[in-house]
Amino acid sequence: MTPAKDDELSARIDAELRRALTATPSPEFLPRVRARVAKSATPRLGLIWWLVPAAAVGAGALALALRPGERAAVQPPAATQAVASSVAPGALQAPSARKAPATRQAPGTRSHAAPGTRHRAPARTLAAREPEVLLPRDEAIAFERLVTRLAHWRIDADAWVSDAGLADPRARITIAPIDIRPLTLDR
Amino acid sequence: MAAEYAEHAENVEGFQAVEREFERLLADSSTLAFRIAYSVLRRREDAEDVAQEALARAYRKLRSLRDADRLRPWLVRICWRMALDHRRAARRRERREQAAAEPAVSPGPPTVEEVAAENQFRARLFAAIDALPEKHRIVIVLAGIEGYDIGEVAALLELPEGTVKSRLHAARRRLMEDLR
8 A cells, every 4th residue: 555545544544533532422411420429429428427326336335245244343352241241131232242142252251041042043134244332331330220210110310310420410500580571562 | 516516517628629529520521431431332322321430430439539630540441441341241232132033134225325435434443443452442542532642641541651652553553454
């Protein structure tokens, strides 16, 4: 093929390519693209907004699941348990202490259960996993007295205050003098 | 509260920035995406579908792309690839349908010889382009799209200009041989 014919063919190729490739999309094309993007973007945004509370709930559930169980709880000191067991049986202890099996008691303390009764294995509930509340000795005794008196309908405030070694609270009550004036009519 | 508001405002600003960038991309590159798809598919409806999907992907990409200038080359590549995939799938479908259907009736003779010759030349040209190696094909398609010179094609393909020039030369020589 001659160089002139080559040039002609080359020009024809260029022209044909340009004609074919300068096609333009229809007027509906851009609105369709925007609609497509909006459709795909909306649920993604929704997902992002829901992700935060979902993550919080997940973290909470994980924290609950990983919380140390009853077995890992700190054993109460033997002295405190002894005090608690010497006052009103079953009344002064935390729920978990009442439900605790006999094997968890400190050596030398006695069981709260009546002879012959059987301890059931503690159900692994939320209550069973609550931390134990340890009462100081004097508070435990005071609480025992209160419970006893309530049980017998004997609540003597004077005795209670003097037993506790407190000053009579009535001595601190002061009543301001009452000023009585006759009513006057403005009219 | 103030921190939450600031974070929300940042999110809103980020979202608006993405929207602005996408509108800019649509204005600059939607036609380019369509033409790239059209050069492969040669059917307007198919090319629009592919370009639309590529632009939707580009929108998602905008959120993660740090350098917005790289989006256009990325769009060219993804559009080219999607168009090729679309054509492969369409050809597989056509082959299945042809195998199941009656033998196709050949089209009637053209009424005007000149138009027929023109169409024939175009058909031969695109057949020759389709036969080119892929790296030559995309160069000649991008160079054929009006307004793109060697430098712009090199930027779109993220290639050195010398590489684009040699590929373009090789592609044109092969086309000339096929069309003589």
